[in-house]
Amino acid sequence: MAAAPTQAPPLTPEELADKHRPTLERALEAIRTREYWSPYPEHPKAYGEEHGTxxxxxxxxxxxxxxxxxxxxxxxxxxxxxxxxxxxxxxxxxxxxxxxxxxxxxxxxxxxxxxxxxxxxxxxxxxxxxxxxxxxxxxxxxxxxxxxxxxxxxxxxxxxxxxxxxxxxxxxxxxxxxxxxxxxxxxxxxxPQGKRDPLELGKEFTPxxxxxxxxxxxxxxxxxxxxxxxxxxxxxxxxxxxxxxxxxxxxxxxxxxxxxxxxxxxxxxxxxxxxxxxxxxxxxxxxxxxxxxxxxxxxxxxxxxxxxxxxxxxxxxxxxxxAGVNTIVVDSTDDYRGMLGNLAFSLSLYSGQMCTTPQNLLVPRGGIDTDAGHKSYEEFTADLAGAVDKLLGDDQRAAALLGAIVNPGVRERLEGASELGETILASRAVEHPEFPGATVRTPAIVGLDGAKPESEEVCMSECFGPVSFAVAVDSTAEAVELLRRTVREKGAMTVGAYTTSPEVERLVEEACLEECAQLSLNLTGGVYVNQTAAFSDFHGSGGNPAANAxxxxxxxxxxxxxxxxxxxxx
Amino acid sequence: MAAAPTQAPPLTPEELADKHRPTLERALEAIRTREYWSPYPEHPKAYGEEHGTxxxxxxxxxxxxxxxxxxxxxxxxxxxxxxxxxxxxxxxxxxxxxxxxxxxxxxxxxxxxxxxxxxxxxxxxxxxxxxxxxxxxxxxxxxxxxxxxxxxxxxxxxxxxxxxxxxxxxxxxxxxxxxxxxxxxxxxxxxPQGKRDPLELGKEFTPxxxxxxxxxxxxxxxxxxxxxxxxxxxxxxxxxxxxxxxxxxxxxxxxxxxxxxxxxxxxxxxxxxxxxxxxxxxxxxxxxxxxxxxxxxxxxxxxxxxxxxxxxxxxxxxxxxxAGVNTIVVDSTDDYRGMLGNLAFSLSLYSGQMCTTPQNLLVPRGGIDTDAGHKSYEEFTADLAGAVDKLLGDDQRAAALLGAIVNPGVRERLEGASELGETILASRAVEHPEFPGATVRTPAIVGLDGAKPESEEVCMSECFGPVSFAVAVDSTAEAVELLRRTVREKGAMTVGAYTTSPEVERLVEEACLEECAQLSLNLTGGVYVNQTAAFSDFHGSGGNPAANAxxxxxxxxxxxxxxxxxxxxx
The missing domain is CATH 3.40.605.10 (Aldehyde Dehydrogenase; Chain A, domain 1)
Structure with missing residues (x-):
């Protein structure tokens, strides 16, 4: 490749415009409306010779x-x-x-x-x-x-x-x-200058x-x-x-x-x-x-x-x-099964090695109201562990969701997780069906008593990787306070909340507006708190310590x- | 004034909208077109009881x-x-x-x-x-x-x-x-999710x-x-x-x-x-x-x-x-009289106490071509001094243009100016017709030989107030080089140039694009390099040391x- 091609450039601005102007215009519209749009297909089968790719x-x-x-x-x-x-x-x-x-x-x-x-x-x-x-x-x-x-x-x-x-x-x-x-x-x-000639200037503006x-x-x-x-x-x-x-x-x-x-x-x-x-x-x-x-x-x-x-x-x-510490406030839900499935997926995807993966699940120690009845803290955490187990029960499927542990630091943190609190779900090694050398691990869930001072130290440090903390708190109001403090002091890329109460919803929203964090409410389907879509979702807020942009x-x-x-x- | 009025607020959003929405919309249009516009009259007589002001x-x-x-x-x-x-x-x-x-x-x-x-x-x-x-x-x-x-x-x-x-x-x-x-x-x-139901989210965005x-x-x-x-x-x-x-x-x-x-x-x-x-x-x-x-x-x-x-x-x-150091490159002009008048005004307005006032006038020592014939460096500087003298000849008019010296530091710098180089125009004290206690001074112009190393030190320091330097340089190309160095190292809110040569114009423009400075070319009428108009002109560039915004x-x-x-x- 020569530094400056000597022949006429094969790509002219006109050709580029013919090819890409509609995409640019559509992208400009998308960032204005923030509706769903993408020009790049995400289905693996959308690529191949027949598409010129x-x-x-x-x-x-x-x-x-x-x-x-x-x-x-x-x-x-x-x-x-x-x-x-x-x-x-x-x-x-x-x-x-x-x-x-x-x-x-x-x-x-x-x-x-x-x-x-x-x-x-x-x-x-x-x-x-x-x-x-x-x-x-x-x-x-x-x-x-x-x-x-x-x-x-x-x-x-x-x-x-x-x-x-x-x-x-x-x-x-x-x-x-x-x-x-x-x-x-x-x-x-x-x-204009009254009766005199107007003042006239030509101006050029160059970025x-x-x-x-x-x-x-x-x-x-x-x-x-x-x-x-x-x-x-x-x-x-x-x-x-x-x-x-x-x-x-x-x-x-x-x-x-x-x-x-x-x-x-x-x-x-x-x-x-x-x-x-x-x-x-x-x-x-x-x-x-x-x-x-x-x-x-x-x-x-x-x-x-x-x-x-x-x-x-x-x-x-x-x-x-x-780094940041992402929180989910679990107050109540009208779709218990959907909530468990959604959370299990979020904790498992890429072994929790996303800057957007939830780390702290704040749960009232008196339990939560759900469409499947009242669930105690213990019932909820056991059900969540069960949902993760079920999601990752098959090694092949688990590997396709978890991927591999990216570096030894993550593995070491995971191995030390059980010392941080009560083991709700232990991590297990998964055999990768294709790459025997891969380090594949299921996520660990660790229980913490929010009333203990040492718990706050644990849950307010980023523990990057497949470790999350189920923190028992006195009330949802206390959960929101801990959420606020966490975002203010440690930053957060994402916040999630599950509640059927408009009052709780308002409290969590207010906290996110005040502390400048992006909030996902009551996700129980195929959208996860750790995923954001370009042209529509903001990734991070730029307004808390997790990111300045x-x-x-x-x-x-x-x-x-x-x-x-x-x-x-x- | 109470912190929170107890009666219904007298200013409702609807009233405010009725009154101000057209102005806001017109302002939004003005920043897009950058044509002349202002909703606030600048003529003193536009204010009075008949206008409710x-x-x-x-x-x-x-x-x-x-x-x-x-x-x-x-x-x-x-x-x-x-x-x-x-x-x-x-x-x-x-x-x-x-x-x-x-x-x-x-x-x-x-x-x-x-x-x-x-x-x-x-x-x-x-x-x-x-x-x-x-x-x-x-x-x-x-x-x-x-x-x-x-x-x-x-x-x-x-x-x-x-x-x-x-x-x-x-x-x-x-x-x-x-x-x-x-x-x-x-x-x-x-x-869309193919044959399955689409994923659906409602989103709210709050600044x-x-x-x-x-x-x-x-x-x-x-x-x-x-x-x-x-x-x-x-x-x-x-x-x-x-x-x-x-x-x-x-x-x-x-x-x-x-x-x-x-x-x-x-x-x-x-x-x-x-x-x-x-x-x-x-x-x-x-x-x-x-x-x-x-x-x-x-x-x-x-x-x-x-x-x-x-x-x-x-x-x-x-x-x-x-702070910054503003430069004018004087290469040539087809309106010598207009150029002198424009520069004289710029140097005099508010006693040069504007962040946009030119400080360094860079003039080829071989002189400049003008519509009034070739002018040597000495002729040009003498003519400029004459133009300032003429503009400020009458004390009342001078006071109305100069205003007062804002603080003793400016006065002291002005008093020390004659030691910095050759006095081309000495400052004089003006009696204010109304306020005998005012410190009113006409601007000084100091000549510097750009070839002497000590000159660069003088002209590359901000000398805030009514002091400008007429710097003799070997050529216009050298002037542009000095301009570049000055903007890069000291910053500049404004740059001006006078030239009839498209090549020189290109050189100065290129320098301003590279060093990120705002350029006024060939101003000889009623617009001055030190004035910028809202909605149209950018004040500073934010891209050189004079300002980050x-x-x-x-x-x-x-x-x-x-x-x-x-x-x-x-």
């Missing part, structure tokens, strides 16, 4: 050809090769990625900026949509890459790592486009990017959590440097390769997007984050490093998603660029 | 009754009275303001938040418009308060401190309203404020620089605490009083807006800025304190306008609130 088998074989080889990107400043990903399913990927001399790569990216800025919001959006379309066509190939880095089960990796991640990328492009075009490109200004944008990827959702920042920055004119988690490089390296291909074909410098893979333990994010060229950072990961970025990367706009809103894009005005006497 | 005489007498008395606001936690403003025109105002125990005031403001949040974006915008309308009706009264705190001449105080400040407030309300309503209040989400917003006012433009942040925060649901500059309290105390009156009449807690006046040397801003209740800060003032706020008030979103854009409002979503199974 890679089907399941082709995706698998495309993935296989990547293994054990060098992942060439033809980036400037490559000073070596790094790699060492081992799938949570036990397979060594053996892929090597270019290691960058950032002193050479960052200036090359900076040099790519003017042409990308001058392309304007419309062309940038269309190029982003072409990148997303090509990624979408290879959804099954990406699915394997996500599966074997995050440990997600295949179907989840295919959906959350594929179309849902692409949706979140497109959503960010739509917000970026809307934000940049709310000011017109030019205006004529004529101010200008901040500089290089750094996206720091995470292990569990490399594409889903990475695409919003990547595409928001790219669509607003900023070159994007992608720094993947060392254990989840491949999905983002593939993303960078597609982006560079499309940029070059459209006549732009491929260095507008680049990869910064790192040596094990190199800790390159800390160095990159303080580089003067880096003016935007998107980060998903630990609170400690997120806080460090916010405090130290002062030259940059920093968007973070950090929400996916996706105006605030997520508005400060990624500035408007420069040139005015001339007319 | 205070005319010049009534305004003066309303102002006079405020002098020498206590300015009662009926705020909770008042623990004493403070004051001591002395007009730059030599008059002691003798007004005392309530001093707040912030430990009592901030909780009272926090308590006002839920009702203001629940009012929703539309009612909040309408209440803000009523506040602005009442301020507008008292424009002449405010004009005297602005004049006798900032030192602005009366006409400027009346216009910039009156309708133009009100415009900037309304602009912020319009952006805030647009931003909060781009997400609908509710949505129905229906996701929620961050918390208490702190507006730290400045000495020179208490209303113009204060209103954008005040109204942006108020319109997005945040209670606003106004901390005026100790020498410019009155215009903002009057603003707070009007806001509290309107809030109470509309049935809201008047503590939604409050004043924090301080004792001389108390430095209360530093304490307020770190209070946990304070989640937004708007600040105009020194770079040192602005940087401190950005680094330390980490619990808050911090919007700053700090621009007035007004999406970024100025988008992060002042968050959206909380409540979703329910349908």
């Amino acid at each position: 890679l089907g399941p088998a082709e995706g698998k074989s495309a993935f296989d050809t990547l293994l054990g080889g060098r992942f060439e990107l033809d980036q400037p400043g490559t000073d070596g090769w790094v790699g060492g990903e081992v799938s949570p399913y036990g397979v060594e990927l053996g892929v090597e990625y270019p290691h960058a001399d950032v002193g050479a790569l960052l200036p090359a990216m900076r040099a790519a900026l003017p042409a990308w800025r001058d392309a304007g919001p419309r062309v940038r959006a269309l190029v982003c949509l072409e990148i997303l379309a090509r990624i979408n066509a290879r959804t099954h190939e990406f699915a394997h890459a996500v599966m074997h880095t995050s440990g997600q089960a295949y179907l989840m990796a295919m959906q959350a790592g594929g179309p849902h991640a692409q949706d979140r990328g497109l959503e960010a492009v739509a917000y970026a486009y809307a934000e940049q075009t709310r000011t017109p490109a030019s205006a004529r200004w004529s101010k 200008v990017p901040r500089g290089v944008s750094l996206m720091i990827g995470c292990n569990t959702f490399p594409t889903w959590n990475g695409y919003p920042g990547l595409f928001a920055s790219l669509a607003t004119g900023n070159p994007v440097l992608v720094k993947p988690h060392p254990r989840a490089v491949l999905p983002l390296a593939m993303t960078v390769r597609v982006a560079r291909e499309v940029l070059a074909e459209a006549g732009f410098d491929p260095n507008t997007v680049a990869l910064a893979a790192e040596r094990d333990g190199e800790g390159i994010a800390r160095e990159l984050a303080l580089r003067p060229e880096v003016r935007i950072i998107d980060y998903t990961g630990s609170t400690a490093f997120g806080d460090w970025l916010e405090a130290n990367a002062r030259q940059a706009q920093v968007f973070t998603e950090k 929400a996916l996706c809103d105006g605030a997520f894009v508005a400060s990624r660029f500035r408007v420069v005005e040139v005015r001339r006497q007319a | 205070l005319g010049p005489a009534e305004g003066k007498s309303a102002f006079d009754t405020l002098l020498g008395g206590r300015f009662e606001l009926d705020q909770p936690g008042t623990d004493g009275w403070v004051g001591g403003e002395v007009s730059p025109y030599g008059v002691e105002l003798g007004v005392e303001y309530p001093h707040a125990d912030v430990g009592a005031l901030l909780p009272a403001m926090r308590a006002a938040l839920p009702a203001w949040r629940d009012a929703g974006p539309r009612v909040r915008a309408l209440v803000c418009l009523e506040i602005l309308a009442r301020i507008n009706a008292r424009t002449h009264e405010f004009a005297h308060a602005v004049m006798h705190t900032s030192g602005q001449a009366y006409l400027m105080a009346m216009q910039a401190g009156g309708p133009h400040a009100q415009d900037r407030g309304l602009e912020a309300v319009a952006y805030a309203y647009a931003e909060q309503t781009r997400t609908p209040a509710s949505a129905r989400w229906s996701k 929620v404020p961050r918390g208490v917003s702190l507006m730290i006012g400045c000495n020179t433009f208490p209303t113009w620089n204060g209103y954008p942040g005040l109204f942006a925060s108020l319109a997005t649901g945040n209670p606003v605490l106004v901390k005026p500059h100790p020498r410019a309290v009155l215009p903002l105390a009057m603003t707070v009083r009007v806001a509290r009156e309107v809030l109470a009449e509309a049935g809201f807690d008047p503590n939604t807006v409050a004043l924090a006046a301080e004792r001389d040397g108390e430095g209360i801003a530093r304490e307020l800025a770190l209070r946990p209740e304070v989640r937004i800060i708007d600040y105009t003032g020194s770079t040192a304190f602005g940087d401190w706020l950005e680094a330390n008030a980490r619990q808050a979103q911090v919007f700053t306008e700090k 621009a007035l007004c854009d999406g970024a100025f409002v988008a992060s002042r609130f968050r959206v909380v979503e409540v979703r329910r199974q349908a």
